[in-house]
Amino acid sequence: MAEFTSAVYQNEYLPDGGTDVNAIVTISCTGAGEAGKTGAGDAGEIIIVDTSGSMGQANMNAAKQAAMVALDHILDGTYFAVVAGNHKAYLAYPMVQTGAGMVRMDPRTRAEARRAISFFRADGGTAMGTWLNLAKALFASVGPLGNKHAILLTDGENHNETQSQLDTAIANCVGHFQVDARGVGVDWKVAEIRKIAQALLGTVDIIPNASQLGAVFTELLRNSMARGVANAELRIWIPQGAQVQFVRQVSPTVEDLTHRGTPVNQLTMSYPTGSWGDEERDYHLAIRLAAKTVGQEQLAARVQLAVGNELLTQGLVKAKWSADTNLTAQINPEVAHYTGQTELAQVIQEGLAAQAVGDEATATTKLGRAVQLATETGNAEATAKLRKVVDVTDARTGTVQLRRAVDKADVMALDTASTKTTRIRG
Amino acid sequence: MSNEEPWPLLDGGGTTPPSAVEGRCPTCTYPVTAWASFCEGCGAPLLPTAPPPPLQPSGGSTATRRLGAEAQPRSCAQCGGTIDADGYCQTCGTKAPDPRDHSEAAPAPWLAGVCDRGVQHTRNEDALALWVSPEGDRAVLVVCDGVSSSAEADVASTAGAEQACRVLAEQAVGSDDAIAEALVAAAAEANAAIAAATTGEGVSAGSATFAAAVVVAGSPGLDPGIHYGSLGDSRVYWIGDPGSAPDQVERLLLTRDDSMAQEFIEQGMPRDEAEAMPKAHAITKWLGSDATDVVPRTGVLRPGSDGWLVVCSDGLWNYASEPAALAEQLDAAAVADPSPLALARALVAWANAQGGQDNVTVALARHTVRLEEPAADVAAGEGKPIDG
Numbered sequence: 062m063a064e065f066t067s068a069v070y071q072n073e074y075l076p077d078g079g080t081d082v083n084a085i086v087t088i089s090c091t092g093a094g095e096a097g098k099t100g101a102g103d104a105g106e107i108i109i110v111d112t113s114g115s116m117g118q119a120n121m122n123a124a125k126q127a128a129m130v131a132l133d134h135i136l137d138g139t140y141f142a143v144v145a146g147n148h149k150a151y152l153a154y155p156m157v158q159t160g161a162g163m164v165r166m167d168p169r170t171r172a173e174a175r176r177a178i179s180f181f182r183a184d185g186g187t188a189m190g191t192w193l194n195l196a197k198a199l200f201a202s203v204g205p206l207g208n209k210h211a212i213l214l215t216d217g218e219n220h221n222e223t224q225s226q227l228d229t230a231i232a233n234c235v236g237h238f239q240v241d242a243r244g245v246g247v248d249w250k251v252a253e254i255r256k257i258a259q260a261l262l263g264t265v266d267i268i269p270n271a272s273q274l275g276a277v278f279t280e281l282l283r284n285s286m287a288r289g290v291a292n293a294e295l296r297i298w299i300p301q302g303a304q305v306q307f308v309r310q311v312s313p314t315v316e317d318l319t320h321r322g323t324p325v326n327q328l329t330m331s332y333p334t335g336s337w338g339d340e341e342r343d344y345h346l347a348i349r350l351a352a353k354t355v356g357q358e359q360l361a362a363r364v365q366l367a368v369g370n371e372l373l374t375q376g377l378v379k380a381k382w383s384a385d386t387n388l389t390a391q392i393n394p395e396v397a398h399y400t401g402q403t404e405l406a407q408v409i410q411e412g413l414a415a416q417a418v419g420d421e422a423t424a425t426t427k428l429g430r431a432v433q434l435a436t437e438t439g440n441a442e443a444t445a446k447l448r449k450v451v452d453v454t455d456a457r458t459g460t461v462q463l464r465r466a467v468d469k470a471d472v473m474a475l476d477t478a479s480t481k482t483t484r485i486r487g
Numbered sequence: 488m489s490n491e492e493p494w495p496l497l498d499g500g501g502t503t504p505p506s507a508v509e510g511r512c513p514t515c516t517y518p519v520t521a522w523a524s525f526c527e528g529c530g531a532p533l534l535p536t537a538p539p540p541p542l543q544p545s546g547g548s549t550a551t552r553r554l555g556a557e558a559q560p561r562s563c564a565q566c567g568g569t570i571d572a573d574g575y576c577q578t579c580g581t582k583a584p585d586p587r588d589h590s591e592a593a594p595a596p597w598l599a600g601v602c603d604r605g606v607q608h609t610r611n612e613d614a615l616a617l618w619v620s621p622e623g624d625r626a627v628l629v630v631c632d633g634v635s636s637s638a639e640a641d642v643a644s645t646a647g648a649e650q651a652c653r654v655l656a657e658q659a660v661g662s663d664d665a666i667a668e669a670l671v672a673a674a675a676e677a678n679a680a681i682a683a684a685t686t687g688e689g690v691s692a693g694s695a696t697f698a699a700a701v702v703v704a705g706s707p708g709l710d711p712g713i714h715y716g717s718l719g720d721s722r723v724y725w726i727g728d729p730g731s732a733p734d735q736v737e738r739l740l741l742t743r744d745d746s747m748a749q750e751f752i753e754q755g756m757p758r759d760e761a762e763a764m765p766k767a768h769a770i771t772k773w774l775g776s777d778a779t780d781v782v783p784r785t786g787v788l789r790p791g792s793d794g795w796l797v798v799c800s801d802g803l804w805n806y807a808s809e810p811a812a813l814a815e816q817l818d819a820a821a822v823a824d825p826s827p828l829a830l831a832r833a834l835v836a837w838a839n840a841q842g843g844q845d846n847v848t849v850a851l852a853r854h855t856v857r858l859e860e861p862a863a864d865v866a867a868g869e870g871k872p873i874d875g
Contacts, residue, residue: 062744204515300580328578360580361572377573395852 063290063337065366067376070395074381074388075352082348082361084378085311085395089341090187094289096336097139098414101291101368102207103134105140105163105238106282107196111215114148116183119215120245120271124216127274128178128332130210132171134282138205139166142199143174147185148221150195153177184340186221189213189257190230197234207291208336209238210263214274216245219253220225227253231260239263239335241281245271245468251476259316264336266477269470288336290368295332296325296346304349308332311399312343314480315406319430331367343484345399355382392438394485398438402482405434405443409479413450416463425451425463433459504536531765558685587611587641591828595619598702599627599827600850601835603803606843608635613800613846614695616652624709626702627655628850630721631677631695632800634773639685643693647774650680651699657715661699666701667785670716673699674774674783680774694775696721697783698742701800702852713854716783717742719770719803720749721848726814727794737790738810745772762808768801793855795830802847803838827851 071084092448097104108131110124127142135141137192143154154177155164164170191215200209219227234240240261242254245268256266268277295318299305310316322330334342362378383389412427428451434441436456447453449471451461498824505513512519520536559568568578575582588611593599598619604611611632619626631648633640651673658669658780674697685693696719705711709787715723722744725735743749752758761767772780795817807813818831831849838847 205517298577300576303580358582359812360573360575360582363571363575373493375573377575 063092063099063333063373063413065374065375066088066091066354067364069364069376069378070393071378072389072391072393072396073379074383074385074391076386076389077355077382077384078352079389080349080352081306082350082378082435083393083396083400084362084364085393086344086346086350086364086376086378087341088344088366088376089293090290090363091339092335093287093338093340096134096208096210096286096288096291096439097136099100099289101208101289102205103138103165104136104208104286104291105200105205105206105210106135106160106285107142107199107238108164108278109146109192109196109211109213110149110178110181110185112145112151112181112183112185112186112216113187113215115187115217116186116482121155121183122388123177123213123243123271123274125181127214127278128181129175129277131154131278131282132166132174132178134279134286135166135171136286137166137168140164140203141166141170141174142196143178143197144192144195145181146192146195146215147188147273148188148191150188150191152195152386153181161204162202170382171425181269187215187217187219188226189215189219189253190222190227193230193234193240194256196240198238200238204387205326208285208288209291210285210288210336211238211240212278212285213240213242213254213257214278215242215246215249215254217248218250227256228324231255231257234359236333237265243263243268243277243281244473245274245474251473252409255477262333264314267473269474283338284338288337290337290347293334293337293373294367295334296329296363296365296367297322297332297346298329298365299348300350300360301328302351302359303406306332306347307328308344308346309403310334310342311345311402312341312470312482312484315403316480318344325410329363334366338470343395343399345396345403345479346378350380352409353382357382374384399482401434401438402440405431405438405440405458406479407446408434409443409475413476416472421463425461428463429459429461431459432456432461438483438487440481442478442481442483444477446478448469450475453481506523536790537665564802577782585611590615590869591832592617593828594625595623597827597853598628598807598851599831600628600630600848601796601828601831602689602848603802603835603839603843603846605846606839608846609843610641611846612695613645613802613848614648614848615848616648617850618652618656620656623702625659626704626852627652627659627699628702628796628852629673629697629699630798630800630848630850631697631774632721632802632846632848634689634694634696634717634770634775637685637693637775638691639693640695642684643681643775643813644695645697646680646684647677647697650698651677655699655701663710663712663787664716666703667716670699670701670714670785673783674716674718674781678774678778678781681774685776692775692777694773694778695719696770696800697774698798698800699783700796700852702796702854704854705856711789711854711856711859713741713788713790714785715741715788715798716785716786718745718774718781719785720744720746720768722797722799722801722804723792724797724799724810724813725788725794726810726817727790727792729794729818735791737792737794738814739788740810741786741788743784744770746770758808779801790854790856793853795827796852796854799834799848800846802843802845803849805845806838806841827853 142163145153154174241263242258305317318332357383364376408431409429416424454460552652563576565581566579570583588604602615616629631642631644654673698717698721701714723741725739748761
């Protein structure tokens with residue numbers, strides 16, 4: 062049985078009249094078990110592969126190989142399906158017209174699925190909304206499932222759908238299944254794919270070279286199969302009259318959850334966190350309270366992890382009003398660290414967006430600040446990726462110049478990795 | 488299948504979803520609510536047939552299992568909400584006072600005690616246990632003071648006081664020797680209980696002092712008297728009522744501390760000077776897994792007059808070590824209300840007013856020489872005969 066623990070990092074002390082409490086809450090899961098094997102219901106896995114014409118023969122062959130390798134990492138007994146997508150969505154496997162659109166993995170179905178994948182041919186356009194809608198219908202066709210996860214591979218822009226068609230499809234799928242999205246090559250749009258992955262509680266990344274596809278699919282499926290806890294929620298209780306200013310996941314990536322909550326009761330909101338393996342996630346929350354008099358103490362938030370209606374761990378965020386400025390002036394190091402990391406993600410994305418529209422002044426300022434923050438917070442990955450896009454004159458002051466000849470894959474890699482954070486604790 | 492033909496496309500919908508049938512999903516029969524817009528079981532879309540109920544009133548969802556065992560619910564002094572098991576109000580988040588910080592007991596009209604955190608300390612590591620026999624002819628008073636250098640001092644003192652009180656209630660009957668043996672047994676069993684309740688070892692092992700008294704009232708078959716024993720620096724005093732002749736008043740410190748201060752006194756230093764020495768409060772005997780000598784010094788007193796038995800921790804006697812000084816505070820408090828609970832509260836309040844540097848525990852028993860009070864004799868005699 063999975064065990065969850067929590068730890069709270071904050072400066073509890075507020076000055077006289079102080080109202081804002083910031084805290085980092087770390088939630089850890091151990092003993093998660095394997096997806097579909099923990100009594101939380103069967104697991105479902107869908108592999109969605111872009112088969113549009115732009116894939117070309119080389120990318121298509123690599124994607125077929127990768128999808129076949131991925132099948133090997135889906136545990137026997139897991140419900141699965143393979144979807145081929147271009148401007149339409151096709152159920153490639155299982156080959157059924159009606160009824161359940163997913164079957165359990167076993168040696169026979171694995172071999173049949175491999176054969177179905179071998180027939181993929183690059184042709185047609187791209188309409189990812191229809192792929193997502195088909196995946197949702199497939200998951201729904203097999204009855205109650207615990208973990209529901211899809212991997213989505215594309216190589217191009219969503220040419221055959223309007224923005225709102227894709228947005229509607231994404232909104233329809235929210236809460237139904239999780240998607241890890243990957244783009245191969247440099248002809249796809251990071252913002253488009255990130256939108257899918259963020260809404261569906263997954264990750265986004267670039268695969269610059271099709272030869273890396275097999276390794277990426279293997280890792281994604283292994284991670285997915287190691288998430289034995291399905292549909293966990295982060296619950297945040299706040300006192301009557303208080304406000305949640307924001308709640309963000311800040312590790313392993315920055316994801317703003319503030320507007321994703323649904324009420325559990327008048328004082329408690331629930332935020333979806335998807336499935337969990339053995340891992341730690343950090344959340345940053347900011348609560349605004351009515352100020353109390355010096356010497357008083359009160360609870361600012363109860364931060365809980367729940368599966369179903371069972372609370373598995375709880376962290377307490379406190380507020381103590383004090384006249385001692387030595388206590389109240391301190392900024393908790395974890396809070397400071399993740400505040401910096403969140404700004405880092407923001408300035409990278411804003412800097413790249415400015416660069417894309419030719420606003421070099423803004424791009425230089427934002428990416429300069431990014432270099433400064435990445436250095437200050439010890440984010441080596443961001444620093445390395447930034448250095449491929451800008452020439453750094455002085456990292457501490459954030460003095461940089463935009464590089465003239467930049468590999469587009471490096472820009473996209475910086476963009477997709479912008480939300481990845483580093484931790485300051487072992 | 489040839490790859491020239493399109494793969495079968497599963498129809499994703501586009502029609503109006505069905506509604507729940509008798510509270511179940513029409514697709515998979517999973518139980519659903521009338522206001523569900525999709526089935527929690529299979530995820531199929533549903534057309535709601537009723538609006539959702541209003542949100543539940545404040546506090547945790549009723550379906551939600553609370554973390555940890557929930558003791559009897561307490562109300563928030565600030566807003567009237569319920570205090571959660573985590574010690575904070577479920578509605579306004581106000582921190583509820585810790586019940587460990589202050590407790591009172593008054594198991595008989597002549598027996599009461601108060602255990603308080605004091606002013607300076609953040610945790611109450613004292614513990615108090617009182618017991619009175621159903622016949623009202625025998626009482627047990629135990630005070631344990633957790634040693635602050637140990638992490639689980641509060642756990643240790645509670646375990647020790649409760650166990651000692653249980654043992655004395657059962658065994659402190661009969662001759663003076665039998666009751667003295669019971670006091671020794673109580674200390675030994677309290678020691679075992681502390682060792683079992685705490686986890687630390689060495690200097691951080693949970694440990695506590697021990698002061699206990701057994702009051703035997705004067706009733707048929709029982710030899711009246713006050714039996715006492717102690718280990719460490721918690722104390723038992725006898726404060727006799729002032730009689731007609733002032734020089735005959737009994738005001739006694741019955742126990743002898745196992746402390747550095749006591750050793751200084753025995754070397755000839757005056758008490759006030761010894762108790763002000765830097766290491767005066769270091770104790771030389773205690774209960775706990777690292778204790779070496781857990782045999783208390785015991786004694787018995789047969790008072791010549793009515794009076795008060797006082798069992799207390801150093802949080803009180805720090806401010807009134809001499810029996811006369813303690814008697815002065817007791818007399819002052821008795822003017823307002825001479826009941827034992829009122830006196831115990833008053834003594835704790837006084838100690839806190841002096842600075843409250845340590846946890847303060849006071850247990851009081853009114854002892855009367857009943858042979859001089861026939862009325863009380865009749866009252867006690869109305870019950871069943873007592874086995875001696």
